[in-house]
Amino acid sequence: MTDTLDAAPQTLDEIPREPTQDGPKVRLYLVDGSGFIFRAFHALPPLTRKSDGLPVGAVQGFCNMLWKLLVDMKASDDAPTHLAVVFDHSEQTFRNKLYDKYKAHRPPPPEDLRPQFPLVRDATRAFGVPCLELPGYEADDLIAAYACKVRDFGGEVVIVSSDKDLMQLVGPQVTMLDTMKNVRIGPEQVVEKFGVPPDKVVDVQALCGDSVDNVPGAPGIGIKTASALILEYGDLDTLLSRAHEIKQDKRRQTLIDFADQVRLSRELVRLDCDTPLPSPIDELAVEDPDPQVLADFLELMEFRTLARRVVEARGGAAPTATPAPAETKGPQVPQHAAIDVTTYQCVRDVETLDAWIARARAAGIVAFDTETDALSSASAELCGVSLAVAPGEACYIPVGHQDEAAGGLDFEEPADLAQIPCEEVIARLKPLLEDPAVLKVAQNAKYDMAVLSRYGIEVGPIDDTMLISFVLEAGLHKSHGMDELAKRWLDHEPISFKTVAGAGKAQKSFKHVPLSEATCYAAEDSDVTLRLYEHLRPRLAHEHLLTVYETLERPLPKVLVEMELAGVKVDPERLRQLSNDFAVRMGELEIEAHRLAGRPFNLGSPKQIGEVLYQEMGLATGKTTGTGATSTDASVLEDLAAQGHELPRTLLDWRQLSKLKGTYTDNLVAAISPRTGRVHTSFSLAAATTGRLASSDPNLQNIPVRTEEGRKIRKAFIAEPGHVLISADYSQIELRLLAHIGDIPQLKQAFKDGLDIHAMTASEMFGVPVEGMPAETRRRAKAINFGIVYGISAFGLANQLSIPREEAGAYIKTYFDRFPGIRTYMDRMIQQVRSQAFVTTIFGRKVHIPAARGKSQAERSFADRAAINAPIQGAAADVIRRAMVRMPDALRAEGLTARMLLQVHDELVFEAPEAEAEAVIAVAKRVMESAPEPAVALSVPLVVEARAAANWDDAH
Template sequence: MRVVLEVLADLRMARRLQPWAQLLEHALQPELLRRPRVAIEAAPLTSLDTETTSLDPMQARLVGISLSVTEHEACYIPLAHRYPGAPEQLGLERVLEKLRPWLQSPRHPKVGQNLKYDAHVLANHGIALEGIEHDTLLQSYVLESHRGHDMEALAERHLGRRTLTYEQVCGKGARQIGFDEVSIERATEYSAEDAEVTLALHQVLWPRVREHDGLRFVYQSIEIPLSRVLFAMERTGVRVDPVLLTAQSRELGERIAALEAQAHQLAGQPFNLGSPKQIGEILFGKLGLPVQKKTASGAPSTDEDVLERLAADFPLPRTLLEHRALSKLKSTYCDKLPAMIRQDTGRVHTTYGQTIAVTGRLASSDPNLQNIPIRTAEGRRIREAFVAPAGSHIVSADYSQIELRIMAHLSDDAGLLEAFAKGQDVHRATAAEVFGVRVDEVSADQRRTAKVINFGLMYGMSAFGLATNLGIGRDEARGYIERYFARYPGVARYMDTTRALAKRQGYVETVFGRRLWLPEINSPNGPRRQGAERAAINAPMQGTAADLIKLAMVATAEWLRRESLGTRLIMQVHDELVFEVPDSELERVRARVPDLMCHVASLKVPLAVDIGAGRNWDQAH
């Protein structure tokens, strides 16, 4: 491998001839940029990488930029290295002003590894990155969502190259240093190599994506356009009311303290309610309650399911359950969310992981805005703190029964298709079929059972699992499943053919051609293989739903842009899109968004969207 560290080489030579600053300024003259070695102006594609002070995209500041336009060649522009003896560098502002026209030009195509991050970094310095043509992270994800996508792994896997790692350069743990403390020589080796490897990876991965129409569609028409939608969502952030959450925290704290005292009373001794180990010692040791199940490591479980069963006969488990529920709300939401409000924007800015979930779904982190409570009244109060600024509303639009509709589409089952075509309540329809009663005779309990069956089926559930979940006998559960498959033979056929297809090709596909690999589908290890079989059943449904909402995000973002609306997409929660909408645009958004979401694709079933508006996220449902 030959990485030509152009700028560095020049600098080393130059150091004896002229000051750094002068030379670098010279290197950024347009005349020089037109030369092949640093010809980003003329290049059909330039690889770009930024080095920064932080992994947090909203607060990272630039330390340096690397570029590569030709195989085996790259340059590094040091900008803000600061360590004892660090040489003087070009002024950050002056370099960015020189590069601004190119960085902001859609006509100068760029490739990178996770350019959404670099776009944030540049945005932190007032630069709006344009021309994101390719991203090797997204290419790798589309090709192999189940494997790792970090640069070291990709270089090894696809190029057979061992690269300098971030850890080798910055260390790890307590001794880790900021990139601005790395010597310019070392930084150049690392960063220039990253830019150069990225270009090489693109040259290997892009042809592999391109050769399959489905993968190409998922990459070019879903993931690449989505990345800039996600960038905008992350940057916009969400307004969260810290006063409300802090008040809730104080109230919860008091109730938690009371529950703790009560638990100690019932146990006859103090113990740490946050410790499953200590809870186990009290319940199953001191009090001698029956062990219900064991954890993976063999310890007696104290999870919700166990405590719920014990609560029927003993008082302490109920107290523990309430304590757990309130502690979760307090620490994860009431205390953490206000701490994550950025002072400069007054909002929380999540990061959407576009290459985390193997099924094609997004993931949200720091903070996770995809697991905000909704199932209990207590929990829903958290959502009241997700508020609209004055003069605007929160609007929530969610797909109704999206995965069941996809199951109907994929299985081509006549009964299921008909239920959706007629706009029926599908759980009620299922109950009528399974219990052999008329639709209008279905009891609330029968509908609840049918709903569990429907969800269980989509997860590849067994009779045992259904029995456990419904609290019924295994024979009864098996009876329900048999009746279901008798009434919906298309679904039974789909399950069988999907398993068989997964075993034959090693992957399954979504409606749009996203490939979901199942490395353990032919494993000799029974439980592992069965796990892969269940994943094979579920993946096309979960994955197709992910494809659909991603297309909807791209479509709504494009509509908002074209219409020059002030409405902003602020969150995605798998089957739900959340917008912040100026009052003046409320009616247009309510009228158009469901239509856009429903018509991103035409399946054998209609898609349906529920939409609501309110001053906060809770009211928008």
């Protein structure tokens, strides 16, 4: 191989495996990754990836720096034997326990920077360099710990950073390197900066403090004074104990008054050399990057210049052929051996468990899945956890398996069910599942996160194969469940749950499934998940959907878990009373209906209603259902009632009550969790192709609101004592987005002027002034506005407004004449869906509409309407998702304890202490109205209306 990287003085074989052994001296380069990201972000002009607008400036700066370092290193006399990039883990460290204001004023990282954090770690790995990070510690502490260790073994350390906080580590064997300014920092440079040698830097920093990190220090003392004092008295303790000797009155008093604060400051700035090392030093040995992995990464990031440099440095020619178009090439997918469930391991002792955890850490990635004894994550108990560290390398860790209650004539030998105690498993898995340096992968991560959060584990960082599939192929498949994905991509049919647990009446809880079978089933799920991840994840970047995934999907499971676990309080007494009331009135209506029909019949059966109305009473409207049966739906019954018939009205009234009672009152009471006394819905992220969420078990997105009777149910949604419910909803969000997307000047102006949009539409269409406009005129315009969003036809509008079809057709024609931009928008979408079979939202979400390739005209018409609607409905869904992602932090930043409980497509419902109501409304409005920014600058304002009240109906 002529790879120039091989020309480095040491090859892998010569690198000592143990730094303690005799042999070539260790020379460790530690790159301050976190410091570098921020520096690159602020120093370099903003750069976005051309294909999809993903901000990548800091990643590019980082890659250039790392590449330059690797090249320079080889040429230099002090080339490293070992190398790692060190990252901060979380905002909470032991320093926050010492001093709660430590780094408290730090604003959250800029929005453009956040998606780049994981990418920089990807970059590091692509260059074949280990990433180091540790929960509860800053990068500086890890750097200190490694530096001390290597130094004590007689090795050398080069810290690639310009952070002054690291200068305390400089010494004969430890230097710093500022690659951006290309300067070395040794003891001399430290004296230049602090006026004292490195071993006194901590004392000086303790005295002068640091406003950026919120280290208090002593007021009025800066570097000059501090270093002079330390030089005079020798060290900080001596200075403080002899503070009374200081001549200057003010300075003397300051040091006496603030002695404790200075000592605390010293603890905050002193780096901890005893920080545990996440990886042994010999695992940091310099290795050449895998050329293919690196090339693939640079290609994905579209760093063409750097990619060319890397190829040239290797001695190869720069690629001359133009790469194939992105859509046709497809990313590389690794090939693996077929799935074999007999190879999985059942983990039943801690040594084996620890070995699996170590393998996961070494791999830096682990797929996992939780097995539970129930479907609802809010109540499910853990039965076990499976892990996969590589394709085919998976295990199952049972924790709650039991013998089935031995009853009757069961003489079978009791199975060996020895398992590691649940608490032990949780305690050992927690650090792994929370480790920022280990990526977790799950299928439908929300479920596992909800289950594990009740065991005190906050899983992260995490990728979700279901959401990746959804981003790539929403609309192409009805479900993105694992079994379907496995069949589609791995050509493999996983063991079904039914096979191991049985079905129907005979179904048993997973905890009663024998361990051997449970292991095959559970471990296979993790194995499949990991393989799916390897298959699907590369496509995100390749198909320019990484930003959609990172911003609109990946952050949401965590947010939704919090909402689902919070639940919403309902008043069971009120609902029971309503239910009784409904039942009584239904009984009366039923008697009345039987009397009118002349015989008893089932009011709940459309078929029997048809017999009574159409055959026996001879009524007719002619409307039929899809299967040819005569329809009895509400619009038909309304027509018949309008003709003066009594029975249809009775049926309509009965149906309304039946619906309310059957769907809402009774079931909501049944849905109250005995554990929390609240109702916990489940939100689905991958249900509606447009990106809307869906709610189920129970569905809290279709609680009645339109009728007086229905609103009684809404009134049963209440807040805890001393709290209020707050409802914040977007006003006309879909029409506003249509105005923006379709670029409709009159609509945009009307929204900017805050006009009544339906009245303005009516005025524009019918040429009547808004003032004194008849209500009916406005109603018609409103129906048209909504119809347009849904791709309505003249027939549909005629039905909606009960007007002749010709008249409806004329309205639509007038509408298009007045707002020609809308016709243009519709035609554009129809053309796009017919040529590509998908449309996109302004945020980049892709909605596939395969019916556009359908055989029948009906199918294609359907596709046309979906194509008109999807970019609007989808953009609205994207907007509220963005608001939801930011909401918890925004509330917390204002010191508010309010919680987000529900999302109803254009509405968010919160629960807050009464005293917080106003502040919460302000935050909710701000976050929701600015949600599109900075990704999209809308040409219309978004307006959110919010109210607080004791129940949902009054708040809405």
